[in-house]
Amino acid sequence: xxxxxxxxxxxxxxxxxxEDQSFSDLLPRLMQESQSAPTAAKTAAxxxxxEGIAESPVNLGGWLAVMSGAWIExxxxxAAVGPAVVNxxxxxxxxxxxxxxxWEEATGGKPPxxxxxxxxxxxxxxxxxxxxxxxxxxxxxxxxxxxFAMAGSTVxxxxxxxRAGLDERDFRVFAAEKAAxxxxxxxxxxxxxxxLDGEQILVLDRATRHGWTITIGGVGDNFQxxxxxxxxxxxxxxxxxxxxxxxxxxxxxxxxxVPPGRPIVSSPWNLVDARGEWxxxxxxxxxxxxVNGTRVIVLDPPSYQRTFPAGRxxxxxxxxxxxxxxxxxxxxxxxxGHIAEPNNPL
Numbered sequence: 001x002x003x004x005x006x007x008x009x010x011x012x013x014x015x016x017x018x019e020d021q022s023f024s025d026l027l028p029r030l031m032q033e034s035q036s037a038p039t040a041a042k043t044a045a046x047x048x049x050x051e052g053i054a055e056s057p058v059n060l061g062g063w064l065a066v067m068s069g070a071w072i073e074x075x076x077x078x079a080a081v082g083p084a085v086v087n088x089x090x091x092x093x094x095x096x097x098x099x100x101x102x103w104e105e106a107t108g109g110k111p112p113x114x115x116x117x118x119x120x121x122x123x124x125x126x127x128x129x130x131x132x133x134x135x136x137x138x139x140x141x142x143x144x145x146x147x148f149a150m151a152g153s154t155v156x157x158x159x160x161x162x163r164a165g166l167d168e169r170d171f172r173v174f175a176a177e178k179a180a181x182x183x184x185x186x187x188x189x190x191x192x193x194x195x196l197d198g199e200q201i202l203v204l205d206r207a208t209r210h211g212w213t214i215t216i217g218g219v220g221d222n223f224q225x226x227x228x229x230x231x232x233x234x235x236x237x238x239x240x241x242x243x244x245x246x247x248x249x250x251x252x253x254x255x256x257x258v259p260p261g262r263p264i265v266s267s268p269w270n271l272v273d274a275r276g277e278w279x280x281x282x283x284x285x286x287x288x289x290x291v292n293g294t295r296v297i298v299l300d301p302p303s304y305q306r307t308f309p310a311g312r313x314x315x316x317x318x319x320x321x322x323x324x325x326x327x328x329x330x331x332x333x334x335x336x337g338h339i340a341e342p343n344n345p346l
Contacts, residue, residue, distance in 0.1 A: 006041070006045055009045040013049065013052035016064060017051075027063055039075040039076055042074070046068060049068050050084035053088055054088060058091075058140050058141050062092075062147030062151075066147045068085060069085075069151035072159075073316070078158050079161055086155060086172075088148060089189070090168075091141075092141045092148045093176060093179045096141045096144075099142040102130035106130050115183075117143070124136070145183055146183060149185045152192075153185070157192060158317065163192075164197050176193055191313070192317075194284045194286040195317070197218065200214070201295045201296070204332065206272075206299065206300055207299075207300075208329070211331070211335070212239075212323055214322060214324060215320075216319070216320065218318055218320060219284075220284070220313040221282065222285065223282075224319060227245060228319065228321040231250030232322075233323070239326075253311070253319065254318060262310055263309075263310045264310070266306055267281075269301060270301065271297050272300050273289055273296065274296040274339050281308065291338045298342075303344060
């Protein structure tokens with residue numbers, strides 16, 4: 001079965017690379033075969049699929065990317081295909097933005113819905129006076145972007161090595177944020193591209209002047225950061241006083257399923273950055289500014305009770321938060337001169 005499956009993958013990639021009409025027949029065949037193919041066979045086939053994703057026309061590469069995402073969600077190792085998916089996603093995003101800008105310049109109105117409509121001669125004729133020779137590439141990228149966004153979200157959630165290996169991250173983040181105005185799912189991509197892995201953060205308690213060095217990975221937003229900090233510090237030796245969140249609550253912010261009924265949880269503090277500004281739960285840890293190369297989080301008493309549903313924003317992405325060390329007040333005297341008083345926005 002594995003040999004036949006590998007041959008089918010090779011056949012569809014060759015069809016994609018040369019835009020052979022057989023692609024439309026091979027795609028449902030591969031979808032069907034994938035349902036019963038062993039995970040090992042799908043993992044073994046992903047390097048070949050990655051070639052198709054990287055090099056085939058964007059409309060066909062998008063379908064291959066979706067296929068790779070489905071295999072990864074069913075257990076295949078994303079390492080071989082992750083970079084191809086995310087790199088092609090960024091290229092597709094840039095070309096789609098060129099299309100969106102051209103459409104608005106040409107018509108003054110909103111571009112066609114990239115999920116409900118499709119490429120056409122009318123669409124081509126509308127933007128070709130602006131885009132010239134780049135019209136076909138931009139138009140096809142526009143309508144392929146939803147498929148790459150879906151696959152990219154899967155890869156970025158499930159492949160820490162892909163996230164860690166990204167270059168030109170600032171450009172990727174910028175492009176994803178711009179594209180979110182046209183495709184809301186790109187808002188998820190925007191957040192995932194900012195996920196920190198192996199990032200050391202200094203956490204300071206303003207009241208006691210104690211501190212902790214922590215290392216985080218796979219944290220999708222600051223709601224999650226709140227609860228992982230509470231699980232690591234509250235009621236722990238060398239940590240903060242209080243009653244820690246229940247283990248099953250902490251677990252669902254790490255890598256476990258949410259308990260039945262999706263409990264409502266609350267945070268024991270305000271998180272504040274070194275400038276005194278609140279760290280809002282809707283943001284991501286990458287928003288926290290650095291002091292001398294280290295991101296700093298200050299714990300302050302809560303101004304009001306923050307409640308939110310338990311669980312991770314990105315359920316496929318496991319998170320980690322490790323306490324590397326505790327620091328006594330005398331260890332931190334050099335830091336407090338860089339820490340502003342809280343600027344309460346209320």
